[in-house]
Amino acid sequence: MTNQFKEKFLTHVRTLQDQITQEMQRLDPSLKLIEDQWQRNDHAGQPGGGGRTRAFTGEIFENAGVNTSCVFGKIDPVFASKLQGTGDEMWAAGISLILHPRNPRVPTVHANFRMIEQGSKVWFGGGADLTPFYPHEDDFRHFHGTWKKAAGEHYAAMKKECDQYFVNQHRDGEMRGIGGLFFDGYNSGNMEADFAMVTELSKQFIPSYFPLVEKRVNEDFTAEDEDFQLHRRGRYVEFNLLHDRGTLFGLKTNGRVDSILISLPARCKFTYQYAPAVGSPHAKMLSYYRPQQWA
């Protein structure tokens, strides 16, 4: 029965990848797309699946990656012992995306949804989180509201996990953005129900985010807005390279480097003891990069 869901999940994420691509192309007619289909060998040197990486650059989406992959086969036994399943054979499929808009009034977004099988265990993981640069509180309520409605009884726990995960611990616990949902190792014992929940959640990505792009993309912005955005992108880089388990996992297991580091922003800034002007909208944003209720 598991095999049937694996097949369905892979079809689902590939369809979602196409839908998100179309939505981006609709919003940004300047968008250029590089698609790379890649394959890998497993730990034993046997064919181990691969993926479809889509790298975008455009006027609205300065840079973005919307990737799917399906990998399988033998894994390093030392590494295998640290995972939740059993044995050294694995199957994993998922979609992972990150969009860095050019206009600082439009938030950056990240999402991923994955299904993993290791030996006799199967589990789901995923989530979506928003990194805004301007205090459009309505947008934060829209994003969290969409996920709250979709996740229902799971929202509180998944939001909390997100608040705890996307954190620059070395920056005194400052979050990368304003959170969203995060879950891992999800298996309720009813695969049909879990599969339905995760695929339904993943379908909420489009309505959770793209309305914010449409609403804000023509908003004028200032040099200060952009300066703040570029510095926050710097913090994004710090999180991804210092703390993100997915990134470090991928790099340590000889993942496809270009597909992993597609998450980094096209441009960013680092300044010693950077701080936005007192009383500015950007100073206000700093108070929002801490756990709080938005829905």
Add this chain to the structure above:
Amino acid sequence: MTNQFKEKFLTHVRTLQDQITQEMQRLDPSLKLIEDQWQRNDHAGQPGGGGRTRAFTGEIFENAGVNTSCVFGKIDPVFASKLQGTGDEMWAAGISLILHPRNPRVPTVHANFRMIEQGSKVWFGGGADLTPFYPHEDDFRHFHGTWKKAAGEHYAAMKKECDQYFVNQHRDGEMRGIGGLFFDGYNSGNMEADFAMVTELSKQFIPSYFPLVEKRVNEDFTAEDEDFQLHRRGRYVEFNLLHDRGTLFGLKTNGRVDSILISLPARCKFTYQYAPAVGSPHAKMLSYYRPQQWA
């Protein structure tokens, strides 16, 4: 006797910090300096020394940090057991610097020199490495030549260690730059000789690097030069956050974050599968980010 050398080493690195500061100010009259004196507590909550951080921004040196510190006291026993010495008390002093020039024809440079005591053991570490963005081979020969002359019989081993250390392993073994010197755990059994060697080496930083700034700073550069520089700075960020032991050590031991991450460049770029134009001076540079003899 150790205490006498500790005192002398601290005086030495502070003097060197002043000399390097003066040299930078002489070359870049626009240079702005923020100096922060900071203090820390040790693992037991007792006063544990501190440092003098100097953060620079200017027309020639877009951003730079020239830091000294002297820290001491109890350290985390788990962490202590991973170090080369004995016991959970430590003393460490050093100078650490990184200069990111604006003009891509001028190389970025990093250096540090340190003396460490843990229990009954004392050792020295340090080095200097160059990250050029343009194939001015004469400059590479000058930099390596200076260090070869200074390090004498130690050059070959220290150069090799440098070639092996400043490497983005996740980028197929590509070096951060063109290397230089690197050594750690240095103790020949003759502290007077070791102290003399390390302090003499550190004095070579000024003649190894600043003549290259004077020679190249007024050279015209192209948009392509800058684009290449900004992408190589991106690789610099990848190395510092993913691989650099000093950075990860500092962040894991609750070091002063702003002083540690002063190493990151003011601006940088990331592009999916970035590659310089075939036949360009920048494509030529890529072949130089691999171990080779320059002196």
